[in-house]
Amino acid sequence: xxxxxxxxxxxxxxxxxxxxxxxxxxxxxxxxxxxxxxxxxxxxxxxxxxxxxxxxxxxxxxxxxxxxxxx
Numbered sequence: 001x002x003x004x005x006x007x008x009x010x011x012x013x014x015x016x017x018x019x020x021x022x023x024x025x026x027x028x029x030x031x032x033x034x035x036x037x038x039x040x041x042x043x044x045x046x047x048x049x050x051x052x053x054x055x056x057x058x059x060x061x062x063x064x065x066x067x068x069x070x071x
Contacts, residue, residue, distance in 0.1 A: 008046045012038055015049040 003011075016034070038045040 003046075005042055008042045009038065012042075012046045012049050015053050 034045075
């Protein structure tokens, strides 16, 4: 099922809004620019953030497994 613009934006925002402000500062993040990119390509930007979240989750889970195996 294809998601509407508002649903994708809300999900995209939830994906990007959880990070520490310092994380964005280190990336030279510009909210206006990122929102404009989303407006231009909502599906692409939504998919991109989902991929980043999945990679972050996998990295975190790997770190947790390593930590548990060391104890």
